[in-house]
Amino acid sequence: MPDGSAGVPVQSLLWALVGDAALALESAGVPSPRHDAEELAAWSLGIPRSRLRMVEMLDDEALARFRDVVARREVREPLQHIIGSAPFRYVELAVGPGVFIPRPETEVVAGWAIDRAREVAGKPVVVDLCTGSGAIALAVADEVPQAVVHAVELSAEALVWARRNLACSRVVLHAGDARQALPELVGAVDVVVSNPPYIPADGQVREPEVLAYDPAVALWGLGPDGLEVLRGVARRAQELLRPGGVFVVEHADVQGAAVVDLLREQGGWTEVADHPDLAGRDRFATARKQDAGGPPTDFMSAVDMSAVDTHSVDSSAGE
Numbered sequence: 001m002p003d004g005s006a007g008v009p010v011q012s013l014l015w016a017l018v019g020d021a022a023l024a025l026e027s028a029g030v031p032s033p034r035h036d037a038e039e040l041a042a043w044s045l046g047i048p049r050s051r052l053r054m055v056e057m058l059d060d061e062a063l064a065r066f067r068d069v070v071a072r073r074e075v076r077e078p079l080q081h082i083i084g085s086a087p088f089r090y091v092e093l094a095v096g097p098g099v100f101i102p103r104p105e106t107e108v109v110a111g112w113a114i115d116r117a118r119e120v121a122g123k124p125v126v127v128d129l130c131t132g133s134g135a136i137a138l139a140v141a142d143e144v145p146q147a148v149v150h151a152v153e154l155s156a157e158a159l160v161w162a163r164r165n166l167a168c169s170r171v172v173l174h175a176g177d178a179r180q181a182l183p184e185l186v187g188a189v190d191v192v193v194s195n196p197p198y199i200p201a202d203g204q205v206r207e208p209e210v211l212a213y214d215p216a217v218a219l220w221g222l223g224p225d226g227l228e229v230l231r232g233v234a235r236r237a238q239e240l241l242r243p244g245g246v247f248v249v250e251h252a253d254v255q256g257a258a259v260v261d262l263l264r265e266q267g268g269w270t271e272v273a274d275h276p277d278l279a280g281r282d283r284f285a286t287a288r289k290q291d292a293g294g295p296p297t298d299f300m301s302a303v304d305m306s307a308v309d310t311h312s313v314d315s316s317a318g319e
């Protein structure tokens, strides 16, 4: 079908097909039907979405591919799994079954870590705990060329994707539990960044894409408040950081106060603060490791709750 069907100009035919696909995706409850229909059309044609208006030829194979992928999206297979990749800041990650799809809200979290790493003289050491696809670590390595970046991931399935994404980068990938990671870097890290699992046991996950495709170990944060993994990550972050080093961690929009409280209860942190994402929702907490011998600047930061917390950590997370 080189010049459109039955004399219909190619561009008119293409946009009619995209319009029909968008309507079908909308009926299936897909949240961004037009965007996804255009992405799928572009993927079927092997071009970026920005070039759809320049298409001059549609072949039968591309049309068949488009019908097939629209049908897959209608049953709520994630767009990123269908096209095999997800954008994150200025990098592109390969994604698929077994790995968490990087989210736009995490770009702000990575951005905070990148800004702090840029402030460090020399070669900042940055650690991404719970790296998943490697998104945050890769973005840091991409945007802070002088940084030495380490990434840690527990899940064997996710590690397959992280290895692939980080293969040609400077990021050093480590398999293991973030809560005991990198003993060789204790006290030597400038920035620890993490987007750990944080959904509580009774949390509501409604999107079929998340329920059926994001791995459970990437979602459920353990403990009644969903913050057990995050607590362990925060504790490890403090051990890894040099005095004055900084920690940034993502959380659910309803957990801002709880994460600030848990950091203050852990002690050893100053400048504990919570921040919104671009949609204005509470999204990530930050803190600076207290300088050795310096006075605590945060209320409660002198209270050592580590013994209490240690007993509540579920060390079987993700096994």
Ligand SMILES: C[S@@+](CC[C@H](N)C(=O)[O-])C[C@H]1O[C@@H](n2cnc3c(N)ncnc32)[C@H](O)[C@@H]1O
Pocket: 100, 101, 102, 103, 106, 129, 130, 131, 132, 133, 134, 135, 136, 152, 153, 154, 155, 158, 176, 177, 178, 179, 194, 195, 196, 197, 198, 217, 218, 219, 229, 317, 318
């Ligand atoms: C919400 S996903 C985030 C992935 C990635 N950082 C991102 O933002 O796209 C959480 C990740 O933490 C991993 N994970 C869960 N528990 C872990 C642990 N104890 N140690 C290391 N990684 C863990 C999961 O396998 C998953 O890849």
